Amino acid sequence: MPKRTEVEYRVYSGADALSRAAAEHFLETAQAAVAAKGVARIAISGGSTPKRTFELLANPAEKFAKAMPWQQIELYWVDERTVPPDNKDSNYRMTREALLEKVPLKPENIFRIEGELDPEEAASKYEAAIRNHLRLEGAEGPRFDVLALGMGDDGHTASLFPHTAAINEMIRIAVANQVPQKDTWRITLTWPVINQAHDVFFLIAGKDKAQPVHDVLLGKYDPEVLPSQLIRPSNGRLLMLLDTDAAALLPAPDASGKGRLEIER
Numbered sequence: 001m002p003k004r005t006e007v008e009y010r011v012y013s014g015a016d017a018l019s020r021a022a023a024e025h026f027l028e029t030a031q032a033a034v035a036a037k038g039v040a041r042i043a044i045s046g047g048s049t050p051k052r053t054f055e056l057l058a059n060p061a062e063k064f065a066k067a068m069p070w071q072q073i074e075l076y077w078v079d080e081r082t083v084p085p086d087n088k089d090s091n092y093r094m095t096r097e098a099l100l101e102k103v104p105l106k107p108e109n110i111f112r113i114e115g116e117l118d119p120e121e122a123a124s125k126y127e128a129a130i131r132n133h134l135r136l137e138g139a140e141g142p143r144f145d146v147l148a149l150g151m152g153d154d155g156h157t158a159s160l161f162p163h164t165a166a167i168n169e170m171i172r173i174a175v176a177n178q179v180p181q182k183d184t185w186r187i188t189l190t191w192p193v194i195n196q197a198h199d200v201f202f203l204i205a206g207k208d209k210a211q212p213v214h215d216v217l218l219g220k221y222d223p224e225v226l227p228s229q230l231i232r233p234s235n236g237r238l239l240m241l242l243d244t245d246a247a248a249l250l251p252a253p254d255a256s257g258k259g260r261l262e263i264e265r
């Protein structure tokens, strides 16, 4: 059933402005969630783009370190590589070094995906940890307060890669996904769970992302080829934080750097 999704994109010149915008968004959404229900459930992606934002959030010279409600934040991952937590490719390791070692999150509020395990076991354990902690029953899924995504130059997001099985997973919260194009397995949240989040935003930078960003938003709907097209949050609102390079093929933003698109999928 096609669904209308309003996409707001905000364009920033340079990595620092983009990372600062992402840090502001984390702060705003986390504070709102804690004010509303005493807890903020944040799901983060890995890769390279978010690192600068995490470093900003942890920087004691910046307002974020003091303003973020760390004690009321629960931290989850959108996806993880099938490597140990100290491996250079681990999303957890990147986050630990940039953020976790510097801010007072409660250890019991950090829900690491155990990439060192057999992929299916890691996915099942992660799903069970989420279900048990949030006391989810039956088909009930988690509703993250804010969920940050990246986008690959092939149009993938999370670890939903083109032509992989996870694209068709509609029931589970997390799955092991074989990614032949990278000759590996990944653990990933499923796209229906991502879409249940109250606030979903993409954080994308670089010239190599301009074409996929354009094709995902304005190209033919074909999620097997462009899995990022599966992301249509249940509240019908999607935010994209982009640098000027990644936004180069979109309609020019207004004077404040904002643009808006209505997409029917």
Ligand code: 6PG
Binding pocket: 045, 046, 047, 048, 049, 050, 078, 079, 080, 081, 091, 149, 150, 151, 152, 156, 157, 158, 159
């Ligand atoms: C991962 C991510 C993945 C990432 C994109 C973009 O585990 O790599 O979750 O989906 O967001 O590949 O990665 P970059 O930020 O490195 O371009």
